[in-house]
């Protein structure tokens with residue numbers, strides 16, 4: 001029996017064990033033929049011949065799933081499931097597996113890097129030097145400053161660990177607070193408005209869904225200190241970008257570090273015109289260690305489902 005497994009992420013199988021596992025299970029690996037994010041129409045063209053998919057950020061909508069007549073498993077390479085129509089997959093009894101924890105250290109370290117860069121204008125200074133200038137920048141320190149974590153799941157907790165080394169007091173907000181972790185960390189859960197008012201750095205670590213879309217809008221940005229820095233390594237849609245642009249350009253907020261934007265890749269985002277914004281191209285999970293761990297678990301999840309078992313982590317358990 002040969003199963004056809006499409007892997008869309010460009011960094012899939014940096015670790016050869018993932019590819020080997022698929023081969024040994026009788027899977028034919030089909031790689032993303034475009035070397036970039038696939039469009040919905042490209043997904044539709046490819047999906048009808050596919051038994052399993054290892055998916056990155058490409059759209060897996062109802063329109064795509066309608067054509068997925070052979071599809072037996074969706075295996076997310078990562079944890080953010082907002083590009084997958086889970087209800088449509090559930091209606092077709094297709095498990096949606098994912099890889100929690102495999103990239104949390106990588107994303108937390110990028111969030112910390114964005115905090116440092118936004119606070120000390122590292123990228124801005126680098127840009128100036130390349131243009132022949134030797135500018136002077138006056139930044140702000142992280143040491144002892146309050147960090148507000150919105151979301152204390154895998155990534156939020158990893159960031160808290162790193163912030164402890166900078167002696168940053170930690171405020172948290174989460175719909176499912178983890179009080180025993182907070183006690184161990186010396187962190188405190190507060191309401192979202194209190195977190196926004198009191199934090200010097202605010203970092204987002206929650207999923208994008210209907211409850212979190214534009215969770216941070218004009219009113220929330222208004223609550224933040226004018227000296228505060230906001231970091232987003234979750235999903236662009238969680239922040240209202242127009243409101244963010246306004247707050248940053250009017251200097252009602254010191255700076256932002258963004259690994260994600262609402263439309264990726266962005267087309268002429270005005271945020272890129274601002275010197276107090278540091279942008280990266282959704283690279284949070286892209287370390288060799290995280291890619292290897294995500295590849296292996298994503299492959300294990302596909303093989304488990306194709307062989308009639310249950311993947312280790314499934315978002316729509318109700319199908320069983």
Ligand code: NAD
Pocket residue numbers: 078079080081100101103104107150151152153154155156173174175176205206207208211212233234235259260282283284285286
């Ligand atoms: P997680 O599931 O471990 O943690 C998410 C936390 O958010 C949970 O504690 C949950 O209770 C909380 N939460 C959910 N809805 C909430 C709401 N409405 N208000 C407040 N809290 C809420 O996930 P994680 O591994 O920490 O990842 C978090 C997000 O980071 C992912 O959903 C994904 O979108 C994003 N991500 C980005 C990258 C990247 O490359 N930049 C990589 C991995 C994950």
